[in-house]
Amino acid sequence: MLAINNLTYYIGGRPIYFEASLHVKPKNKIALIGANGAGKSTLLRIIAGEYTPDEGDVTKSKETSIGYLNQDLLSFQSDDSILHIAMSAFSEALKIQSDIEALIQKMETAYEERMVEELATLQERFETLGGYSLKSKAEEILEGIGFRTEELEKPLSQFSGGWRMRVMLAKLLLEKPALLMLDEPTNHLDLPSIQWVENYLKNYEGAVIVVSHDQQFLNNCTNITVEVSGGKLNLYSGNYDFYKEEKVARQEVQRNAFENQQQKIKETERFIERFRSKATKARQVQSRVKELERMDMVEEVQESKAKVNIRFTFSQASGRFVATFDKVDKRYDQLEILKNATGVVEKGDKIALVGANGKGKSTLLRIIMGTEPIQSGEAKLGHNAIPSFFAQHQLESLSLENDLVEELKQTGTTRTETELRSILGAFLFNGDDVFKKIKVLSGGEKSRVALAKVLISEANFLLLDEPTNHLDIQSVNVLAQALQNYEGSLLLVSHDRNFIEQVANKIWYIEEGQIKEYPGNLQEYNAWMENRRLAEQSSDSESSAEDENEKPSKKQEYSQSERKNIQRELRKAQKQLDQVEGKLMEMEVDREELEAQLGKPEIYADNDKVREISQKLDEIKAKEKQLNEDWELHATAVGDLEEKLL
Structure with a gap:
């Protein structure tokens, strides 16, 4: 449906893409990943026709709407x-x-026979387009991404930028283009809305290309990963987790091939140097020289430099209680945020504040910082607590004329320039990058600078409001590593589930105006909330049954002949389950053998062989997926039949 062939595109003389190619097929769900500045958003604009390639072309079929x-x-x-x-x-x-409304109005005053047929044609077309359900479809999607029913008739101008972006997302989803391109769609969504969009995209009938730093989002709604690196578009036939594993395997193959080639080059150069002056070896020497000239060079694997080794220092340690809330009330006009709320942040706590937008998460951070007034109660910092606050609006407070080192010095830190450059290196600013002016940085780069300032501020209590917005995946991982090493306390608001999993040891949520705590990680909290929801549903069902005077049914009794039939079905289901398990074991052996072959240097040198083995691997993994689904069906059937015999 869309083909990118030998794309070359320059920005300021620097090639962003060089002879890059990619084919997008119907129903592909593509994650477009890469470092900030690699050209992800640029590629989307080229596909959309906003930018024109310097060389190569982007072609699409007539039916492909974007x-x-x-x-x-x-x-x-x-x-x-x-x-x-x-x-x-x-x-x-x-x-x-x-047109229908205008025609009906006209028929009331100037009726003609032909109008009846014209009206019928219009009404038929309107019905074919689903016209009578358009409003309900729009309402469903708007409410799915977080709007309340009573907000749907409010003007767009009353909403903030993030909420306006949601409206544009809703409009785009309703248009249902053949190719849907989303650039960081989760930046302005809360967790419930992200999960809704995930489910929508998984079932989307068209193709999708999405740029996102949210690894779990990419895992849940994409099946192909394309990495922008070195001006190329490198395709991996799986989601983000598959990409991570496959990239390690490819790098190992590349590393072996590079080392073998370097060894071959050294041996060839030694031969040339040794026999260069001998006439009897002149022909062989020239042959070896030409061999080196013709050699397709294998690139050295570029190891990630995103390793964080920041030494955090505090001018003083906080007391046991870092921040406390006591009977806090907070409301905006008639909207109640907190009601008689209490809570405590203790020394060493790393708390993620989660939940839907509008519940008061950012408000809570500002209350702690003392920048948001409350109606009653008390919110205060504890003994020796030194807070440092990060929010997106603070990017505007960066001094545009400063270079990066000068900007970090604004925190009053006593660290040396060498230490500051090392910290900037940990945040992916290397070499001459540290001499860039703040004014030339992208939004993601400014976020990294602002975060670095927060982390070196010698504060023992960090408050972070959506710190991963506008960061690429590598930068998010850097920040997570830094916060894992941080020995102070922190309270963060984020919609990035993978980031929360890496950092937080407690979960806070706001429910009915109260601050509530779950003493575990996000995965455990989500499981607990799901169990609670199911229990509430079950309780509601039981209450409904009691209201209707329904008696619970007794466990069904089976006759001897019926039990024999069930036993026969059980043996059959167990046999089918055993067969599937056997096939899965065979598939696992075949997959491991093919993966071992890919690791051999002689295979790597043969592109056709690599392609053939990779194709076989993809086929095996698809079969394994289907077999696992079959296994679940048979295992469920066995379990149900065994339960009947109890």
Whole structure:
């Protein structure tokens, strides 16, 4: 449906892409990843037709419509209701609806026979386009990404940039383009909305290309990963977890091939040097020289430099209680955020504050910092607690004319320039990057500088509001490593589940105006919340049954002949289960053998062989996936039959 062939694109004389190629097929769900500045957003703009390639071409079929969500849409303004804007996705249907209304009005005053047939044609087309359910579809998607029903008729101008972006996302999803391109769609979504979008994209009928730093989001809704690196588009036939494993395997193959080639080059150069002056060896020497000239060089594996070794220092340690809330009330007009809320941040706590937007997470951080007034109660910092606050708006407070080292010095740190350059290196600013002016940095780069300032501030209590927004995956991992090493206390708001898993040891959530705590990680909290939801559903069902005077049914009794039939079915199901398990074991052996072959240097040198083995691997993994699904079905059947015999 879309082909990128030998794409070359320059920015300021620097090649962002050089002879890069990629084919997008219908229903592909592609994760586009790479470091900040690698050219991910640039590629989306090239596909959308906003930028023109310097060389190569991007071609698509006539039927391929493209929808593109990008950060520029944050500036979109309108006084129309958000429901009206979302429904503008149905332009054809809305035009027909308008024509129908105009025709009916005309028929009331100037009736003609032909109008009846014209009206019937319009109504039939309107119904074909699903015109009578358009409003409910728009409402479903807007509410799915976090809007409340009573907000749908409010004008867009009353919402912040992040919420306006959600409206544009809703409009795009309603348009259902053949190719949907999303640039950091999770930046302005809370966890419930992210999960809703994941499910929507998994079932999306068209193709998707998504740029995101949220690793779990990519795992849950993509099946192909394309890494932008070295001006190329490197394709991996799996989600982000598959990419991580496969890249390690490919790098090992490349590393072996590089070492073997370097050894071959050294031996050849030694032969040339040894026999260069001997006439009897002249022909052989020339042959070896030409061999070196013709050699396709294997690139050395570039090891990741994203290793964090920051030494955190505190001018003083905090007391046991870092921050406390006592009977705090907070509301905005009629909107109640906190009601008689209490809570304590203790020394060493690393707390993630989670939940839907609008529950008061960012408000809570500002209350702790003393920048947000409360109606009643007390919120205070504990003995010797020194806070440092990060929020996206603080990027605007960076001094644009400073270089990176000068900006870090603004924190009043006593660290040497060498130490500061080392810290900047940990945050992926290497070499001459440290001499760049703040004003030339991208949004993601400014975020890294602001985060570095927070981490070297010698504060013993960090408050971080969406610190991963605008960071690439490598930068998110760097930040997570830094916070793992941090010995102070922290309270963070984030929608990045993988990041929370790496950093937090407690979960806070706001429920009915109260600050509530779960003493575990995010995965455990989500499982606990799901169990609680199911228990509430079960309780509601039981209450409903009691209200209708329904008696619980007794366990069904089976006759002897029925039990024999069940036993026969059980033996059959168990046999099928055993067969699937046997096939899975065979597949595992075949897969491990093929993976071992890919690690051999002689195989790596043969591109056709590598392609053949990789294709076989993909086929085996697809079969394994299907067999695992079959295993679950048979195992469930065995379990159900065994339960009947109990």
